[in-house]
Amino acid sequence: MIKADVTIIGGGPAGLAAAIEADKNGAKVLLIEREARLGGILKQCIHDGFGLVRFGERLTGPEYAERFMQEFNERNIEAKTLTFVTQIDRTGEGYTLTLVSRDGMHKVLTKTIILATGCRERTAKQVFIHGTRPAGVFTAGTAQNFVNLCGVMPTQKCVILGSGDIGLIMARRLTLEGAKVLGVYELQPTPSGLTRNIHQCLHDYNIPLYLSHTVTRVFGHDRLTAVEVAQVDENKKPIDSTRQIIECDSLILSVGLIPENELAETLDIKIDPNTKGPVCDQNLQTMLKGVYSCGNALHVNDLVDFVSESGETAGRNAAAWTPKKRLFASLFPGDGVAYVVPQKMDLTDENQKAIVYFRSKKVFTKSSLQVIVNGVSVYEKKYNHLRPPEMERIEIDFAGFDLKAGDTVTLKIKEGEA
Amino acid sequence: MxxxxxxxxxxxxxxxxxxxxxxxxxxxxxxxxxxxxxxxxxxxxxxxxxxxxxxxxxxxxxxxxxxxxxxxxxxxxxxxxxxTGKADAPMRVPAQTDNTLDGKRPDVLVIGGGISGATILRELSRWNVDALLVEKEADLAMHASGRNDGEIHPGVDLAKGSLKQHYVLLGNQMFPALSDALDVPFDRCGQYACFTQNALKGFVTLYALKRKYIDGCKETYIISGKKLRKKEPNLNKEFKFALYNPTAGCICPYGLTIACAENAVQNGAEVSLNTAVLGMTVENGKITSVQTNKGTLYPHIVINAAGVFSEEIAKMAKDRFYSIHPRRGTNSILDKKAGKLLGSIASVKQLELHTHTKGGGLLHTAHGNILAGPDAVETNEKENFATTPTSINTVFTKQKVTAPDLTERDIITYFTGVRAPDFEEDFVIEKGRKTKNLIHCAAIQSPGLTTAPAVARDVARMAIDILQAEKLVLRNEKFTPVRKAPPRLAEMPVSQRNRMIKENPDYGEIVCRCEEISKGEIIDTLNAPICVPTVDGIKKRVRPGMGRCQGGFCSPLVAQIIAEHQGIPLEEVTKSGDKAFLLFGKTKGGEEL
Missing domain, CATH: 3.30.1340 (Histidine-containing Protein; Chain: A;)
Known part of the structure; x- marks a missing residue:
């Protein structure tokens, strides 16, 4: 039986940051990683642009991960790689994890758990693409794995569905490797990825972006031979007269990411339907005591810098965890807001400062975010632009607002005031 | 009475x-x-x-x-x-041609690697005969047997007098033993045909009595809506009563097909995949040779278990006396999270007069997913497995009546299969009418999975009888009915799993996170009696890629394991056979690495 104060599941950017921060705060830390190497998805993100917020530098994914791994190693934090958590059971005040690895089955007794399991990609069937089931339908992440980690080409001529960031990055990457990217098709009237990626990955390489378009059908029995694309109306329904068949060998999908919370679900941890991640308080503790969540498992981020930040928040607080009863006020997304993290404020905690992440539901120009406590506006911040693909971060000190258990805090966007 | x-x-x-x-x-x-x-x-x-x-x-x-x-x-x-409408595409044939089978003289040649062919081959392997099964696809169960709902039917919907009905009652009883012997999980979960109108109760009661006492489907009962909800609380509250058939069950249809074929191979039979029958020579009412893409064979007896292509095979054998009219059906698979929707098989029953299917339903599969479907659409296209939004909508509209909580949002995948009925809507199981050394096992449609083991016994017997007229055929003394599936580590108690990993550390390396499949289990399937080194082949056998990520994370890993095991470069691994290649060679800088 291995014993730990803080056990972190997932060795990507969130897990690494959480481990370092928990270690700094004096906890006995164990990090568990499913893959052979630490770094998570950053391993295959060989493009640059990571760490601008945190380090003021444009790092590649592996470089960004390396900075954390270096510190992680210097601190001699224990990591188990190629290790998979099969089960979590509650044991007294803590938890027992069952691990499987090449050296057998092991049990870990831990006071707290940090879920840093990242996210997964939505699949072709989840966006209801019909037709045949040939080889040549890949999620952007799978294509990226083949190209950047395996050194093999999944396509020579492809169509990309979805303008999520990985899709945009892969449009450029595949072009650089000599493949022809015929176009990026986006169901929404606005791009899903960061503006900088639209410029640097599509415009700079003359790759067309078709907004309000989708792929409706796949052709080919063995290998994909063509896809059918169509423009969509305001209800996102394909317009028949615009259907068009495009010959290609692959369809690459970048149609959204979903936090991985299979372990959280086995523990019956409450999940926020808006984020698809666990409901957390300002310390990123879930509604199950001693279990924390961070990074893309908590909500899908667009910048790794914030993934690391949430990892640190979770790590620091998990290290200081003591059993106690929490009292909550709740945060809700109001008009124009898609989601809010955290969803709860623990009023028994000394720390009433919260880093609040949110996304807008649609594009707003010249607008302001208001924080309403029990019907009264207590905080306002002006924005020139708010876009759904761009996550926003604000720091709010709730100490002065006299919150009581059961109170509601609503974040809403007020249009046209700047 | x-x-x-x-x-x-x-x-x-x-x-x-x-x-x-x-x-x-x-x-x-x-x-x-x-x-x-x-x-x-x-x-x-x-x-x-x-x-x-x-x-x-x-x-x-x-x-x-x-x-x-x-x-x-x-x-x-x-x-x-x-x-005169849009003609069907020609039959798809494998890309490869060679002479590996040329000149072979099997006692029995089975054409078709679906559940019919595989169960027949297994029955034949009980005898000392050279039995060879040819399948044109890169794997077994690639058509109807790999694309159906896996229900083991109770036979309650069939009246006495048809081959279907005769075999469904026999076949149903064989599944527990078959499942044990072949290590394929079978769940006799029962089936509920649910009714919203109380007015039909008298009529359905009479129907059930007839089935019970005249047609021989012994276990079928009328239960009240209250009792139904006690057993399946998530079904429609409006159901007034249901016809309960406890003998119904679920099995993995392709898992069973593969298991039967593997067991046959263990017992000395042969399976040749990627092998298409392209022609036959028939002389004096006998098939003298069979041409394939792997050479010409000279079988004593030919068994036609070619599914949607059985009419074509009959024609080649100059023994065409029935016609197949393909009928498409689409099934959807739901995330395991939705698995608690029901633990059995259920469907709303409406009085449908013009239908030859069981009308589809909701099933809790042997793997713990919910399956919704299938629909039934006539088509001239035998190998068009494309799905359409209409099929999914039809099924979901109907089945939301069965279970109102059913939602398209839980769908993780969907697939289309093509059934092979004849116009009589019954099986054709008989010796050739004009061609003497031919046996038809054709027009097999629902409940063909249920009937397969019983049909196979009779078909194999017919073949052995023909052979015995010519020579002495002895029982295979070494026959074992038992086949072991690759171990399922995730289902084992911790101590046993630990022991297995100590013996083989590959069992401790998880490749598929959704279904918790280890590298060792994948390698086991590559070492099985029938090795199908494709990403889909592995997926069908041990399920990496069957979960909610649909292979997004694990497919590169599975491809790498296949490449390593087969000693081929990664870019030569395919999804489902020769033409379904995954990759286009190395990246620009790939070679130096």
């Missing part, structure tokens, strides 16, 4: 089966055809009803031929109507 049931039989016959066979001579039939389908002719010849003419609508062809079905069971409709 018996008398009452007979009376009910009459009522049922008149009320439901009005389209059923009716006595009509050819002249009258022709007159009716002239009214409905001018230009379409029917003639009776050689114990067949040949339907000829020209039509541009496939549905009309199906209707015209269905009209011509004879009351005499031995007389089949042969569809010679020229279809």
């Amino acid at each position: 018996l008398k009452r049931a007979k009376k009910s039989d009459k009522i049922i016959l008149t009320v439901i089966i009005f389209w059923c066979v009716r006595k009509m001579n050819i002249k009258k039939l022709q007159k009716r055809l002239d009214e409905k389908f001018p230009g379409i002719k029917v003639r009776e010849e050689d114990g067949c009803r040949f339907v000829t003419g020209e039509l541009d609508d496939w549905d009309k062809i199906v209707k015209a031929c269905s009209m011509c079905v004879s009351k005499d069971k031995n007389v089949h409709v042969v569809n010679d109507i020229v279809f």
Whole structure:
């Protein structure tokens, strides 16, 4: 039986940051990683642009991960790689994890758990693409794995569905490797990825972006031979007269990411339907005591810098965890807001400062975010632009607002005031 | 009781089966055809009803031929109507050609690697005969057997007198033992046919009594809506009563097919994948040779288990006396999270007069997912497995009545299969009528999975009888009915799993996170009696890629394991066979690494 104060599941950017921060705060830390190497998805993100917020530098994914791994190693934090958590059971005040690895089955007794399991990609069937089931339908992440980690080409001529960031990055990457990217098709009237990626990955390489378009059908029995694309109306329904068949060998999908919370679900941890991640308080503790969540498992981020930040928040607080009863006020997304993290404020905690992440539901120009406590506006911040693909971060000190258990805090966007 | 049931039989016959066979001579039939389908002719010849003419609508062809079905069971409709609409694509054949089978003289050649062919091969392997199964696809169970819902039917919907009904009752009983022997999980979970109208209760009760006492489907019961909800709380609250069939169950249809074939191979039979029958030489009422893309074979006996292509095989063998009209169906698989929706099989029943399917339903599969489907659409395309939004909508609209919480949002995948019925809507299981060394196991449609083990026993017996007339055929003394599946580590107690990993550390390396599959289990399937080194082959056997990520994370890993095991470069690994290649060589800088 291995014993730990803080056990972190997932060795990507969130897990690494959480481990370092928990270690700094004096906890006995164990990090568990499913893959052979630490770094998570950053391993295959060989493009640059990571760490601008945190380090003021444009790092590649592996470089960004390396900075954390270096510190992680210097601190001699224990990591188990190629290790998979099969089960979590509650044991007294803590938890027992069952691990499987090449050296057998092991049990870990831990006071707290940090879920840093990242996210997964939505699949072709989840966006209801019909037709045949040939080889040549890949999620952007799978294509990226083949190209950047395996050194093999999944396509020579492809169509990309979805303008999520990985899709945009892969449009450029595949072009650089000599493949022809015929176009990026986006169901929404606005791009899903960061503006900088639209410029640097599509415009700079003359790759067309078709907004309000989708792929409706796949052709080919063995290998994909063509896809059918169509423009969509305001209800996102394909317009028949615009259907068009495009010959290609692959369809690459970048149609959204979903936090991985299979372990959280086995523990019956409450999940926020808006984020698809666990409901957390300002310390990123879930509604199950001693279990924390961070990074893309908590909500899908667009910048790794914030993934690391949430990892640190979770790590620091998990290290200081003591059993106690929490009292909550709740945060809700109001008009124009898609989601809010955290969803709860623990009023028994000394720390009433919260880093609040949110996304807008649609594009707003010249607008302001208001924080309403029990019907009264207590905080306002002006924005020139708010876009759904761009996550926003604000720091709010709730100490002065006299919150009581059961109170509601609503974040809403007020249009046209700047 | 018996008398009452007979009376009910009459009522049922008149009320439901009005389209059923009716006595009509050819002249009258022709007159009716002239009214409905001018230009379409029917003639009776050689114990067949040949339907000829020209039509541009496939549905009309199906209707015209269905009209011509004879009351005499031995007389089949042969569809010679020229279809002037969009022709079906030619049969897909493997890319590779070689001579590896050239000159072989098997005692029995089984054509088709679906559940029929695989169970027949296994039965044949009980004897000391050279049995060879050829399958044109890169794996077994690639058509109907890999694309159906896996229900083991109770037989409650069939009346006495058909081959389907005869075999469904026999087959159903064989599954527990078969499942044990072949290590394929079978769940006798029961089935509920649910009704919203109390007014139908009397009628359904009579129906059940008839099935029970006359047709021999011994276990079928009427249960109240209250009892139904106690057993399946998530079904529609409006259900007033249900017909409960405890003998119904679920099994993995392709898992069973693969297991049967593997067991046959263990017992000395041979399986040749990627092998298409392209022609036959028939002399003096006997098949003398069979041409394939892997050379010419000289079998003693040929068994036609070619599914949608069984009519083509019959034609090659100069023994075509039935016609297949393909019927498409689409199933959806839901995330395991939705698995608690129901633990059995259930469907709302409406009075549907014009249908030859069981109408689809919701199933809790042997793997713990919910399956919704299938629908039934006539088609001339035998190998068009494309899905359409319409099929999914049809199924979900209907099944949301069964379970209101059912939602499309839980769908993780969907697939289409093509059934192979004849116009009589019954099986064709008999020796060749003109060609002596041929046995047909054709027109197998639902409940073909359930019936397969029972049908296979009879078909194998027919083959052995023919052979025994020529030579002495002895039982295979070394036959073992037992086949072990690769171990399922995730299902083992911790101590056993730990022991297994200590012996083979690959069992401790998880490759598929959704289904918790280890590298060791994947390697086991590559070392199995029938090795199918494709990403889909592995997926069918041990399920990496069957979960909610649908292979997003694990497919590169699975491809790498295949490449390593087979000693081939990664870019040569395919999804599902030669032409379904995954990759286009290395990246620009790939070679130096």
